[in-house]
Amino acid sequence: MILVDDAGGAYERIDHSPWNGCTLADFVMPFFLFIVGVAVALALKRIPKVSEAIKKVVIRTLKLLFWGLLLQGGYSHAPDDLSYGVDMKHIRWCGILQRIALVYFVVALIEILTTKLRPTIIGSGPFAIFSAYYWQWIGGLIAFVLYMVLIFTLYVPDWSFVLHNPGDVNDGKRFTVQCGVRGHLGPACNAVGYVDRQVWGINHLYSQPVWIRSKDCTDSSSSMGPLRKDAPSWCLAPFEPEGLLSSISAILSGVIGVHYGHVLIHFKVHSERLKQWLLMGFGLLICGIILHFTNAIPINKQLYSFSYVCFTAGAAGIVFSAFYILIDLWSLRMPFLFLEWIGMNSMLVFVMAAEGIFPAFVNGWYYETPKKSLVHWIHEHVFVNVWHSERLGTLLYVIFAEIVFWAVVAGILHRLGIYWKL
Helix, strand or coil, X not given: CHHHHHHCCCCHHHCCCCCECCCHHHHHHHHHHHHHHHHHHHHCCCCCCHHHHHHHHHHHHHHHHHHHHHHHCCCECCCCCCCECCCCCCCCXXXXXXXXXXXXXXXXXXXXXXXXHCCCCCCCCCCHHHHHCHHHHHHHHHHHXXXXXXXXXXXXXXXXXXXXXXXXXXXXXXXXXXXXXXCCCCCCCCHHHHHHHHHXXXXXXXXXXXXXXXXXXECXXXXXXXXXXXXXXXXXXXXXXXXXXXXXXXXXXXXXXXXXXHHHHHXXXXXXXXXXXXXXXXXXXXXXXXXXXXXXXXXXXXXXXXXXXXXXXXXXXXXXXXXXXXXXXXXXXXHHHHHHHHHHCHHHHHHHHHCCHHHHHHHCCEXXXXXXXXXXXXXXXXXXXXXXXXXXXXXXXXXXXXXXXXXXXXXXHHHHCCCCCC
């Protein structure tokens, strides 16, 4: 996430896809949700007291929602803008942690409430692990059906918005987007955007959607460039990539992760675990590819389409299996210790690095102007000037001054037994 967020501006190919398709950045959210599901299955393997477990889940969900609003609601302007505060008329209600909170809450609650229905021994049939935890799959099915019914049947009428972008020639101007359709999967008239506009209000959505880099909006696609003269009005409109309807679809990513955790718990032989994981992983991956290239349901992160769920969950399962082979089977733990350290303090690294709170703190100590701070000096003189390339320098800065730096910090904190837990 740190890599694609902070280096994506220099290498647009790894940044989020402007609409249909899947780039490196588009794997981040479903991988988060997948591993949340795996962790839920392991953490709730034994539940001594249901009421206490529910209480912990609710409190953790509320904490995630709080941090999500604080970091991505508009209150924090880190790292470059040293001001803070948000106009409540334009606060963004949705975000990364809010989506994780919803998925975590749903899958954890199902896991807790079905604790008495769990089997102690799994049968020998090929689908025994699925039938043993059928309530989890029923929850996923409900989310899937609700999403599919709404996205293909909900009528999307014409809508309008006022551009809020101080300094822009169109600031304060009202634009109208003509729709009047059902089942549209394009940027302007999809049900995902319609639901968010109705539920949250158009002024509370993400104001810089990635579709502005699409071919409809700029001749520089997929890079950021000036708007085309004939660009449709929706290119300037807000859109919520972590919205309500797309987050309902995202529950499936968590459910699939829970399944992988159940396999880890019940199957004790390495080959059996890998057989279950890889068959499902490649099956999901192929399903997503077929849906995309037949144009049945395009892979789309912004809509969190079903093909996107399949493709990214399959990829997550395959990557998970690969790490299992490298670390658990081949005992190659040492080269991946830095990932283990970051994972143990993932909330700290997310807040300080991915959300820019630490560089914002350092930028607060500047000389003459905010652009003359230690962070900017290191970026410019240690990386960009040395390599004589803004793009390469930015990439190396993100790798060494951010990812490696926080891996070392997380390793030190691990040695000291210090962890940020929710």
